[in-house]
Amino acid sequence: MKIYYEDSLPYAAEFFSELGDSRVFSHKDVNAKLVADADVLLVRSTTKVNAQLLDLNQNIAYVGTATAGTNHLDEEYLRSRELGIHSAAGCNAVAVAEYVLSALFVMALEHDWQLVDKTVGIVGAGHVGTRLSAKLTALGIRHLLCDPPLADAGDPRDFVDMSQIMQCDIITLHVPLIKGGRYNTGHMFDAKRLDALKETQLLINACRGEVIDNKALLACFEAGRALNVVLDVWENEPDIDQALVPYIALATAHIAGHTVEGKARGTEMLYQQVCGQFGFTATKKLSDYLPVPQPDRLYVDETLRGQALLSALVLSVYDIRNDSKQFKESIHLPDQFRYIRKNYSIRREFAALSVNTGNNPGSEAIYALGFNRK
Numbered sequence: 001m002k003i004y005y006e007d008s009l010p011y012a013a014e015f016f017s018e019l020g021d022s023r024v025f026s027h028k029d030v031n032a033k034l035v036a037d038a039d040v041l042l043v044r045s046t047t048k049v050n051a052q053l054l055d056l057n058q059n060i061a062y063v064g065t066a067t068a069g070t071n072h073l074d075e076e077y078l079r080s081r082e083l084g085i086h087s088a089a090g091c092n093a094v095a096v097a098e099y100v101l102s103a104l105f106v107m108a109l110e111h112d113w114q115l116v117d118k119t120v121g122i123v124g125a126g127h128v129g130t131r132l133s134a135k136l137t138a139l140g141i142r143h144l145l146c147d148p149p150l151a152d153a154g155d156p157r158d159f160v161d162m163s164q165i166m167q168c169d170i171i172t173l174h175v176p177l178i179k180g181g182r183y184n185t186g187h188m189f190d191a192k193r194l195d196a197l198k199e200t201q202l203l204i205n206a207c208r209g210e211v212i213d214n215k216a217l218l219a220c221f222e223a224g225r226a227l228n229v230v231l232d233v234w235e236n237e238p239d240i241d242q243a244l245v246p247y248i249a250l251a252t253a254h255i256a257g258h259t260v261e262g263k264a265r266g267t268e269m270l271y272q273q274v275c276g277q278f279g280f281t282a283t284k285k286l287s288d289y290l291p292v293p294q295p296d297r298l299y300v301d302e303t304l305r306g307q308a309l310l311s312a313l314v315l316s317v318y319d320i321r322n323d324s325k326q327f328k329e330s331i332h333l334p335d336q337f338r339y340i341r342k343n344y345s346i347r348r349e350f351a352a353l354s355v356n357t358g359n360n361p362g363s364e365a366i367y368a369l370g371f372n373r374k
């Protein structure tokens with residue numbers, strides 16, 4: 001069996017080499033000829049999988065993406081080849097939720113906000129939205145969920161509509177890119193919604209760039225509106241509209257999901273799927289490969305309490321300001337969006353770190369946030 005995998009899948013050699021003849025490729029030079037004899041094709045979001053890539057291949061039996069989003073796969077084409085859509089749904093949900101928390105704590109520091117006085121509107125209550133909801137609950141932050149597809153499907157949680165989301169102090173977007181139809185998310189934040197935002201609100205997009213109309217957003221800023229916006233994702237990546245960057249409070253290069261665990265879990269999920277489909281027993285586990293973080297233990301500053309304590313802890317693991325600073329200072333350089341993503345020094349998830357809380361009364365919130373108790 002010939003297994004072709006994109007070079008951005010961590011631990012792919014470790015997981016797949018025993019299953020067959022495994023070969024690595026770069027998204028920059030992958031083409032139809034190169035993968036013409038693949039039985040299994042494993043990608044991340046940087047490789048577009050469509051007729052152009054697969055029409056020369058008669059044998060392909062499995063195509064999988066080690067990411068949550070699937071909009072780089074031509075679903076209609078894959079279905080016409082009876083291949084289906086295989087993804088790593090949920091692999092990086094914790095990573096994105098922790099990215100959002102870092103953004104919230106930084107914005108709170110910069111604007112002197114007490115987060116427990118704010119209401120967060122989560123749009124999209126799937127893997128990411130649900131993880132974020134759990135962490136906000138741990139922090140005692142009020143939040144509302146908006147997810148019409150889940151509401152229509154009978155999900156028992158309480159949902160609100162977009163008009164209620166628009167009243168929230170903080171709005172964070174976690175929907176797939178769906179172009180058209182009843183649940184369209186393309187330009188969900190169009191000029192009209194952006195005009196309705198107040199300068200006291202915060203809008204975060206860590207799902208797909210096309211969910212916010214970037215031209216309309218730039219027009220708001222150019223008209224003098226001081227909106228608070230955090231963007232991890234942009235329209236037309238990697239060739240984003242650089243004019244927008246200086247206006248964005250915290251700007252990053254589509255790395256919200258890039259924790260060691262989030263990326264590697266994606267590879268592990270595809271390994272399990274391939275084993276299932278081709279009748280292999282899955283013997284390998286992610287825990288066999290993940291490095292121990294250095295350091296692996298955090299100490300709580302005993303003088304801090306409440307938000308100050310949680311903020312210090314979260315930002316000691318991941319401080320989004322570092323990524324934003326690097327992004328803003330270098331994004332004008334050629335091919336920089338891709339460069340940052342390729343060379344990103346990926347971070348760890350809270351669960352990889354043990355916290356000794358001593359007698360701190362805030363301990364339960366720390367563990368409920370995901371930190372390890374050991």
Ligand SMILES: NC(=O)c1ccc[n+]([C@@H]2O[C@H](COP(=O)([O-])OP(=O)(O)OC[C@H]3O[C@@H](n4cnc5c(N)ncnc54)[C@H](O)[C@@H]3O)[C@@H](O)[C@H]2O)c1
Binds near residue numbers: 069089093177
């Ligand atoms: N920035 C990153 O690094 C990063 C990482 C992971 C995921 N993502 C993106 O975030 C998206 C969400 O990730 P996920 O793992 O939670 O996916 P998911 O499929 O588990 O959840 C998405 C949710 O959005 C809901 N939804 C669909 N249309 C909607 C609409 N019109 N309004 C409100 N809700 C709607 C769906 O019902 C679903 O529950 C992914 O599709 C991907 O595009 C980005």
Ligand SMILES: O=C(O)[C@H](O)[C@H](O)COP(=O)(O)O
Binds near residue numbers: 045046066067254
């Ligand atoms: O959809 C996802 O899972 C994320 O957007 C993911 O981080 C993107 O994957 P990448 O571009 O790193 O392959």
